[in-house]
Amino acid sequence: MENTSYIALSRQTALWRELDMVSNNLANMNTTGYQSEQPMFSEYLIQTRDSDFRLPEKLAFTQDQGSYRDLRPGALEHTGNPLDLAIEGDAYFEVQDQVGPMYTRAGRFTLNPDGQVVTAEGLPLMTEGGTPLILAPNETEISIGSDGTVSTENGQVGKIRLATFDDPNKMERVGGGLLDPGDMQPQAATEFRVQQGMIEKSNVNPIVEMTHMIQVQRAYEASNNLIETEYDRQGKAYGVLAGTN
Known part of the structure; x- marks a missing residue:
């Protein structure tokens, strides 16, 4: 019944x-x-x-x-900010959290007092060398290529690490636009383009x-x-x- x-x-x-x-x-x-x-x-x-x-x-x-x-992907919006980055393709920025590496497509970055390029929450953006991306105080001409290579008037600074995963839907949201890959291992992204001075809007x-x-x-x-x-x-x-x- x-x-x-x-x-x-x-x-x-x-x-x-x-x-x-x-x-x-x-x-x-x-x-x-x-x-x-x-x-x-x-x-x-x-x-x-x-x-x-x-x-x-x-x-x-x-x-x-x-x-x-x-x-x-969401639509790209031009901001003109040299530290605003958008990704075209299947890839994620790697940032360093207290518990380990996290991943995001939110590319609105700023400089902290130590010269590190960080997220809004203060997490440093990582390079392929496994270190935070750092800019010197006197460096103002920031250029970021489509492959993630960062250069200034003093030459090449580093290359942003961009990763991809076998099953991105297994990544867990942890707040602040961050994704936790859990046990999945990141792979070096190959099919992508980094767009400087732009951000990816929500889809x-x-x-x-x-x-x-x-x-x-x-x-x-x-x-x-x-x-x-x-x-x-x-x-x-x-x-x-x-x-x-």
Whole structure:
């Protein structure tokens, strides 16, 4: 008797998580390098007690499989800042966190008092030599090539490390636009271009996400109405059965 309610509740649980994802996407639509998160659902079939009949009945529940990042690149925006960098292609900047290397496509960098090129959170941008990228105080003519080579009026300073991964969707968001690769080993990126003076905008389409949010809210209300209707139906059925005793 409760099967209808259980199915509706499984759908509501999945919709609630989906709504969280949509809300987070909208909150980050202006975050540099942000890649939207999308839900993954599947249909989970179980057999009922009527499975031995000629036409066995199966119940279909909604199973929340998790989520994935939309890896499509965001639009590039020109800023003119020589330390703003965007990546064209499948690659990530490597920065050094307290717990180890992290990766990001948010290329809005600045200089800290020590001359290190750092993220907004103060994490240093790493070079292929495994050291932070450092600029001297008197160096002002900063040029960054499409391959990540950094030069100034005093010559070549270093080359930015850009990495790629076998399955980027296995990387875990850790905040601040950073991605933790976990046990995956980075590989040297080859198919990319670094664009100086530009940033990669979020790939979130606000109109699509707002439409998605409305659809999720309507689906949630429909599931809730189904649960209330089923509750009333069961109440009336129990009342009829009680009256016949």
